[in-house]
Amino acid sequence: MGLFSGRKTVYVDSDVLVIGGGMAGCGATYESRFWGRDKKVVVVEKANIERSGAVAQGLYAINCYMGMQWDENQPEDHVRYARNDLMGLVREDLGYDIARHVDATVHMFEEWGLPIMKDPKTGRYQREGKWQIMIHGESYKPIVAEAARKAATKVYNRIMVTHLLMDKTKPNRVAGAVGFNVRSGEFYVFRAKAVIVAAGGASHIFKPRSVGEGMGRTWYAPWSSASAYALPILVGAKMTQMENRIVLTRFKDGYGPVGAYFLHLKTYTENAYGKEYESTWYENTKELVGDYVDRQPVPTCLRNHAFLEEVKAGRGPIRMVTKEAFQDPHLETIGWENFLGMTVGQAVVWAAQNIDPKQTNPELTTSEPYVMGSHATCAGAWASGPEDYAPDDYQWGYNRMMTVEGLFGAGDTIGGTAHKFSSGSFAEGRIAGKAAVKYVNDLGTDEPQVSEEEYENLRKVVFQPLENYKVGSNEIVAGTVSPSYLLPLHGLQRLEKIMDEYVGGISAHYTTNEPLLTRGLELLAMLKEDLNHLGAEDLHQLQRAWELQHRVLASESVTHHTMFRTETRWPGYYYRGDHMKLDDNDWHCFTLSRYDRQSDKWEMEKAPVYHIVD
Ligand SMILES: Cc1cc2nc3c(=O)[nH]c(=O)nc-3n(C[C@H](O)[C@H](O)[C@H](O)COP(=O)(O)OP(=O)(O)OC[C@H]3O[C@@H](n4cnc5c(N)ncnc54)[C@H](O)[C@@H]3O)c2cc1C
Numbered sequence: 001m002g003l004f005s006g007r008k009t010v011y012v013d014s015d016v017l018v019i020g021g022g023m024a025g026c027g028a029t030y031e032s033r034f035w036g037r038d039k040k041v042v043v044v045e046k047a048n049i050e051r052s053g054a055v056a057q058g059l060y061a062i063n064c065y066m067g068m069q070w071d072e073n074q075p076e077d078h079v080r081y082a083r084n085d086l087m088g089l090v091r092e093d094l095g096y097d098i099a100r101h102v103d104a105t106v107h108m109f110e111e112w113g114l115p116i117m118k119d120p121k122t123g124r125y126q127r128e129g130k131w132q133i134m135i136h137g138e139s140y141k142p143i144v145a146e147a148a149r150k151a152a153t154k155v156y157n158r159i160m161v162t163h164l165l166m167d168k169t170k171p172n173r174v175a176g177a178v179g180f181n182v183r184s185g186e187f188y189v190f191r192a193k194a195v196i197v198a199a200g201g202a203s204h205i206f207k208p209r210s211v212g213e214g215m216g217r218t219w220y221a222p223w224s225s226a227s228a229y230a231l232p233i234l235v236g237a238k239m240t241q242m243e244n245r246i247v248l249t250r251f252k253d254g255y256g257p258v259g260a261y262f263l264h265l266k267t268y269t270e271n272a273y274g275k276e277y278e279s280t281w282y283e284n285t286k287e288l289v290g291d292y293v294d295r296q297p298v299p300t301c302l303r304n305h306a307f308l309e310e311v312k313a314g315r316g317p318i319r320m321v322t323k324e325a326f327q328d329p330h331l332e333t334i335g336w337e338n339f340l341g342m343t344v345g346q347a348v349v350w351a352a353q354n355i356d357p358k359q360t361n362p363e364l365t366t367s368e369p370y371v372m373g374s375h376a377t378c379a380g381a382w383a384s385g386p387e388d389y390a391p392d393d394y395q396w397g398y399n400r401m402m403t404v405e406g407l408f409g410a411g412d413t414i415g416g417t418a419h420k421f422s423s424g425s426f427a428e429g430r431i432a433g434k435a436a437v438k439y440v441n442d443l444g445t446d447e448p449q450v451s452e453e454e455y456e457n458l459r460k461v462v463f464q465p466l467e468n469y470k471v472g473s474n475e476i477v478a479g480t481v482s483p484s485y486l487l488p489l490h491g492l493q494r495l496e497k498i499m500d501e502y503v504g505g506i507s508a509h510y511t512t513n514e515p516l517l518t519r520g521l522e523l524l525a526m527l528k529e530d531l532n533h534l535g536a537e538d539l540h541q542l543q544r545a546w547e548l549q550h551r552v553l554a555s556e557s558v559t560h561h562t563m564f565r566t567e568t569r570w571p572g573y574y575y576r577g578d579h580m581k582l583d584d585n586d587w588h589c590f591t592l593s594r595y596d597r598q599s600d601k602w603e604m605e606k607a608p609v610y611h612i613v614d
Pocket residue numbers: 019020021022023024025044045046047049052053054055059060061062063064159160161162198199200201219220221223224225227228257374375410411412413420421422423425426
């Protein structure tokens with residue numbers, strides 16, 4: 001008991017609590033302050049917002065910019081684009097809402113000092129593609145974080161949030177969150193009137209291609225640990241499209257991005273024998289998905305599908321033809337700079353493997369699947385839409401509020417809205433911040449109350465892995481093996497193996513079926529039992545333990561959703577081997593889930609897809 005009683009508890013009160021200080025969290029903080037001058041706006045971040053989240057290392061392009069000031073695109077065009085890419089299924093109300101606000105967000109970034117490249121002929125932002133503009137973005141995150149720091153009442157860095165707190169007077173209303181300082185070990189109780197979850201997406205759900213010493217090298221940030229999903233799931237918020245994991249075609253071993261190569265350098269791919277291969281798989285793809293294969297641009301998943309089939313046919317590896325473009329010194333510079341501002345590791349990998357893209361066409365690969373809501377994918381929480389645009393079925397309260405009262409989300413957290421990227425996530429954070437302040441104002445004196453019993457119980461639960469380790473380490477049989485506890489790394493590897501083999505990871509060629517999913521759920525249930533015996537040697541391992549807990553719950557959600565949707569909607573992302581075709585009659589809909597933590601049961605249902613834009 002000494003472990004629990006000696007630990008200090010810090011209490012923090014706020015009007016709006018923002019969990020996660022990445023792109024969406026910074027946007028939420030900035031806008032909460034704008035609308036709530038007198039409000040207490042608190043940010044809690046497990047790293048340091050200066051360099052946290054998926055944009056930590058910088059970016060080379062802002063992937064979501066309409067260019068309405070030059071009539072380049074309109075919000076409706078972006079909705080059509082995202083809908084097409086996601087094989088018909090997006091929340092058009094939410095997507096439209098982001099698209100109509102995203103340009104203003106980008107203009108603010110420029111005002112705050114982000115260098116955006118200009119086309120010397122037109123004076124407009126330099127386009128990389130229809131939606132992308134090019135930036136010198138090494139300092140993108142510090143620039144955005146500065147705005148959030150100035151707007152926040154206080155930023156609490158190095159605190160990992162483990163659970164949300166619920167109101168003791170109203171069962172479906174949020175009242176705050178708890179977590180611990182990953183450096184000092186203090187326990188934090190955040191009491192809040194509104195909570196905005198902006199905790200990023202999820203890597204290390206499925207086994208990565210790089211294992212052992214290279215396991216930290218994933219495409220999505222290795223520290224994106226599914227808190228964005230687990231926190232709302234645990235308190236009963238509905239989730240949507242969690243089956244819609246994303247697989248990326250990237251440069252092999254370094255996960256270097258290919259967008260600038262395709263769009264700006266005009267490079268193209270070929271098989272091992274120097275042949276174009278996408279057209280070879282046209283008929284096969286049409287068989288599976290019908291007319292969706294004829295859409296322009298070809299949906300991301302279908303391009304993956306052709307790649308995967310070509311490799312399975314024995315004509316891999318697929319290579320990016322860089323030798324031609326790299327003869328032009330300007331394009332060569334762009335090619336390298338693209339990595340230096342965003343994925344330095346790819347340049348290092350090429351150097352280490354003697355690959356000079358001027359002389360050798362580098363190999364591409366398809367990544368392990370990731371779960372997230374802001375890229376060419378849309379897993380996440382089911383949120384209420386904008387008052388002026390959302391159909392009635394999508395509106396039950398404040399914009400971006402989940403199905404739990406007072407609980408908002410943005411960025412990777414929110415489902416159904418693909419292709420928001422860094423700028424759209426920040427813009428969505430702003431939308432959520434504005435709505436959260438309105439919610440707080442409307443509460444009046446009806447404020448949520450946290451229950452002391454609830455947070456005192458959680459305090460024991462949160463630090464239990466330290467206790468398990470302290471007791472169990474006396475029984476170590478060899479090396480790190482103890483009969484009494486499971487280390488976070490071992491638990492993570494077990495999770496990744498289950499998801500990989502049963503839920504459609506790389507070793508299963510992204511394929512699963514009902515018997516596999518059934519067994520996967522059984523194995524996940526056994527893993528969940530063992531998580532009660534996680535052992536953490538120190539605070540760093542305690543953080544790993546809670547990241548694992550969050551990943552496991554999100555994985556369970558992914559598995560239930562994948563089981564529920566009995567079709568293959570996104571070949572190239574995953575395949576239901578027992579339902580290989582897209583089925584618009586039965587499945588042109590969203591999948592929704594709700595977890596009940598008392599019974600440990602999941603309920604699944606369908607929700608309609610409304611096409612608001614023609
Ligand atoms: C490799 C890569 C390349 C990309 N390329 C581009 C590009 O070229 N252009 C573009 O526009 N976009 C790009 N994106 C997408 C962009 O980075 C994301 O859309 C955006 O960062 C999502 O914002 P977010 O706030 O939801 O998540 P993040 O920005 O990842 O922020 C989440 C934050 O939550 C914190 N957090 C997580 N869990 C907890 C917890 N339990 N407690 C406290 N804090 C927590 C994290 O530390 C992090 O700071 C790319 C992403 C990646 C990974």
